[in-house]
Amino acid sequence: MFTKIHWFLLLLFYFTSIGFAQEHFAVFFDTNKSTLTPAENKKLNNWISTHSKVKIVAMNGYTDQDGTAERNDTLALKRVDFIYSLIKDKIAIRSDFKSISFGEKHLQLQEKSKNRRVDIYYILEKDLVRENEILGITEEIVVTKPKPELRYPDIFQVQNPNGTVSEFTLDVDFMQKLTKANAGEKLPIKNLNFQFNTFAITNDSRGKLYELLLVMKQNPQLKIEIQGHICCNASNKETLSTQRAKAIKMFLIGQGIENERVTFKGFGSTQPIFPLPEKNEQERAANRRVEILIVQN
Incomplete structure (x- = not known):
C-alpha cells in the first residue's frame, strides 16, 4: 500500500498558484467501494x-458524507492506493x-x-522541461568545493626501539x-603482504x-x-582475513587514531577478483588483498 503523506499546504500551493500548467483527470467510485466499476476501469x-x-x-x-468521518478517510485512502496500483508501472x-485522502472533508x-x-494531477510531456517551475520548486544549487591537495612526504622515517631508524618510501599517489x-x-x-598463514605484516610492507x-x-x-x-582456499578462512583487517586497525589505534573512525571486516575467500582456484x-x-572502504570523508 502506498504511504499517505498529509502535506496539505504544499499541495494547496501547487493547485492554486500554478494550476494553469497542471492537468487533471478523475475517476469515480460506487458507494462504499474502493475498486472501480467496469465502465470507470475502462475509462x-x-x-x-x-x-x-x-x-x-x-x-x-x-x-461523500455517508458514514463516519474516520471510515471515510480510510475509504478515500484505499481509493488512492487502488488507483496508484493500477498506474505505478x-x-x-x-x-x-x-x-492525500480528504475523505468527506472537502x-x-x-x-x-x-x-x-x-x-489525478499530472504534467503533459511538452511541459516536463518546466516541471519544477510549474510546481513552484526552486532548485537548490549545491557547490561542491574540491578537496585540497594535501602534501605528503615521499619518504617517512620511523625510529625503532633499538635506536635505529627505518626509512619507508611512500606511495603518495x-x-x-x-x-x-x-x-x-x-x-x-x-603491496601489503602478510607472513604465510598469519596476520603478521611483513617488514617490507610496513610503509x-x-x-x-x-x-x-x-x-x-x-x-x-x-x-x-584471502586467496586459494574455497573453504573460506574468514577468521584469518578478519584477523588481518583487525591487525591494521590495531596499528592505527596504537598510533592515536580514534577507535570509532576505524572498523574492520573479514570476507575470507567469498569475494575473489579471480575465480578459485x-x-x-x-x-x-x-x-589476497586488503581494501579500504570509505565510510565518511
Missing part, C-alpha cells in the same frame, strides 16, 4: 493508454509524489456521485586518492601502514572500514 485504461508520457504529481481521494510518477458537490472520486575518495568508494592497498596512518591524521573527518580477503601467483596475489 482509466483509455486515459493511461493515451497519456503514457505524462508525469503524475499528485492524487487526491474523496468520499505504466506512467511516470514524481519521486516525491503526494497522496467542499461537497451537489451531485453526490461526483464526491466519490480520485483526482595512493594517499592522494584516499584523501579525495568519496563515501562508498573502495581502494585496495597494493603501507604509515601511508594509511598519515592520511587518517591529515583528514580527521575520514572514517574507514578495513576489509580483508586461481591459475597463477598473479591471480592469487590479487585475491
Whole structure:
C-alpha cells in the first residue's frame, strides 16, 4: 500500500498558484467501494493508454458524507492506493509524489456521485522541461568545493626501539586518492603482504601502514572500514582475513587514531577478483588483498 503523506499546504500551493500548467483527470467510485466499476476501469485504461508520457504529481481521494468521518478517510485512502496500483508501472510518477485522502472533508458537490472520486494531477510531456517551475520548486544549487591537495612526504622515517631508524618510501599517489575518495568508494592497498598463514605484516610492507596512518591524521573527518580477503582456499578462512583487517586497525589505534573512525571486516575467500582456484601467483596475489572502504570523508 502506498504511504499517505498529509502535506496539505504544499499541495494547496501547487493547485492554486500554478494550476494553469497542471492537468487533471478523475475517476469515480460506487458507494462504499474502493475498486472501480467496469465502465470507470475502462475509462482509466483509455486515459493511461493515451497519456503514457505524462508525469503524475499528485492524487487526491474523496468520499461523500455517508458514514463516519474516520471510515471515510480510510475509504478515500484505499481509493488512492487502488488507483496508484493500477498506474505505478505504466506512467511516470514524481519521486516525491503526494497522496492525500480528504475523505468527506472537502467542499461537497451537489451531485453526490461526483464526491466519490480520485483526482489525478499530472504534467503533459511538452511541459516536463518546466516541471519544477510549474510546481513552484526552486532548485537548490549545491557547490561542491574540491578537496585540497594535501602534501605528503615521499619518504617517512620511523625510529625503532633499538635506536635505529627505518626509512619507508611512500606511495603518495595512493594517499592522494584516499584523501579525495568519496563515501562508498573502495581502494585496495597494493603491496601489503602478510607472513604465510598469519596476520603478521611483513617488514617490507610496513610503509603501507604509515601511508594509511598519515592520511587518517591529515583528514580527521575520514572514517574507514578495513576489509580483508584471502586467496586459494574455497573453504573460506574468514577468521584469518578478519584477523588481518583487525591487525591494521590495531596499528592505527596504537598510533592515536580514534577507535570509532576505524572498523574492520573479514570476507575470507567469498569475494575473489579471480575465480578459485586461481591459475597463477598473479591471480592469487590479487585475491589476497586488503581494501579500504570509505565510510565518511
